[in-house]
Amino acid sequence: GIQVEQSPPDLILQEGANSTLRCNFSDSVNNLQWFHQNPWGQLINLFYIPSGTKQNGRLSATTVATERYSLLYISSSQTTDSGVYFCAPASGGYQKVTFGIGTKLQVIP
Amino acid sequence: DTGVSQDPRHKITKRGQNVTFRCDPISEHNRLYWYRQTLGQGPEFLTYFQNEAQLEKSRLLSDRFSAERPKGSFSTLEIQRTEQGDSAMYLCASSWVRFEAFFGQGTRLTVV
Numbered sequence: 001g002i003q004v005e006q007s008p009p010d011l012i013l014q015e016g017a018n019s020t021l022r023c024n025f026s027d028s029v030n031n032l033q034w035f036h037q038n039p040w041g042q043l044i045n046l047f048y049i050p051s052g053t054k055q056n057g058r059l060s061a062t063t064v065a066t067e068r069y070s071l072l073y074i075s076s077s078q079t080t081d082s083g084v085y086f087c088a089p090a091s092g093g094y095q096k097v098t099f100g101i102g103t104k105l106q107v108i109p
Numbered sequence: 110d111t112g113v114s115q116d117p118r119h120k121i122t123k124r125g126q127n128v129t130f131r132c133d134p135i136s137e138h139n140r141l142y143w144y145r146q147t148l149g150q151g152p153e154f155l156t157y158f159q160n161e162a163q164l165e166k167s168r169l170l171s172d173r174f175s176a177e178r179p180k181g182s183f184s185t186l187e188i189q190r191t192e193q194g195d196s197a198m199y200l201c202a203s204s205w206v207r208f209e210a211f212f213g214q215g216t217r218l219t220v221v
Contacts, residue, residue, distance in 0.1 A: 004151075031208055041198050043152075043212040086151055088210075094165055095208040096142055099151030 002027045002091050004100035012106045013077045021072040021103045023087030030091055032063050034072050037084040037102070046072070046085075077107045113213035115201050121219045122191055129187045130216045134203030141184050142210065143176055144200040145169065152200050158184060191220045 003026035013019055025032075034046040047054050047061040049070065054061055058077075063070040070087055084104050088097035114133040122128050134141050139160050144152035155174070157165040160181035170176075173191075178184040188195055198217050202210040 033210065035212075041146075041215045041217065043200065045209070045211060048207070048209040088151075090208055090210075094140075094157050094159070095204070096154050096157055096165070097202075097210050098154070099144075101149070101151050 002029065002089060002098045004087060004089060004098055006085075006087055006100045006103050008103060009101065010104045010106075012108065015077060015079060015107055015109050017077050017107075018073070018075045019077065019105070021074070021085055021087075021105075023070045023072070023089075023100070025068050025070075025087075025089045027091055028068070029065060029089040030095060032065075032070055032087065032089040033097060034061055034070070035086045035088060036081075037086060039083060043086070074105075077105075079107045079109060081105060082107050113201055113203050113211055115199075115213035115216050117216055118214060119217050119219075121221060124193060124220055125190055127187065127189045128191060128218065129185055130199055130201075130218075132184045132186070132201030132203075132213060134183070134201070135205070135211060136182075138203035138205045138211075139181065140204045140208070141178055142202045142204075143184070143186050144202065144212075146198040146200060146215075147196075152198075155186075188218075191218075193220045196220045 031050040035043045084102040086102045141158040143155040146152040158178040198215045202212045
């Protein structure tokens with residue numbers, strides 16, 4: 001199946017700082033999602049982004065499907081941004097999403 | 110619509126007991142997925158339903174695990190003869206036309 005690599009695995013930011021999270025995947029994909037997992041385990045949908053660039057408030061994402069990577073930008077980070085960020089590409093007939101181990105983000109005041 | 114709902118949120122069981130979890134997907138979604146997540150890892154795919162048909166099962170889904178979606182709406186995941194290694198978060202997701210998956214809050218299972 002598809003392999004997903006996310007970097008960095010861990011990230012500590014001062015509140016207000018910007019960051020870029022990267023996701024590389026091993027095969028061509030039909031869609032890709034970014035999720036934020038909060039401390040209670042809930043996976044929150046951030047972006048559905050098979051290609052191109054999208055923005056939502058302080059977050060934006062870019063997927064370059066032909067080069068098999070996606071980026072998540074977080075600007076002006078807040079403590080509530082803490083948690084684990086997962087990139088989840090989907091492929092195959094049933095389009096199930098595949099997860100890597102994520103990027104664990106801690107934003108400190 | 111309140112999104113994907115899972116019940117219970119937490120379950121503690123003794124080794125060897127059977128447990129059953131329920132997932133109610135978003136009402137118009139015909140696709141339903143079960144995942145399992147252990148500490149420090151990303152969710153791993155277990156099984157997939159399209160309407161009531163179970164179309165794919167992972168090798169992770171041993172014969173102690175069974176999943177159903179009898180009328181193409183809610184789904185259940187049963188684990189028989191639980192083992193300590195079954196302790197994990199069990200996540201359910203549903204999707205519709207464009208395959209954007211939405212996840213429930215999960216059921217955290219602890220086997221003691």
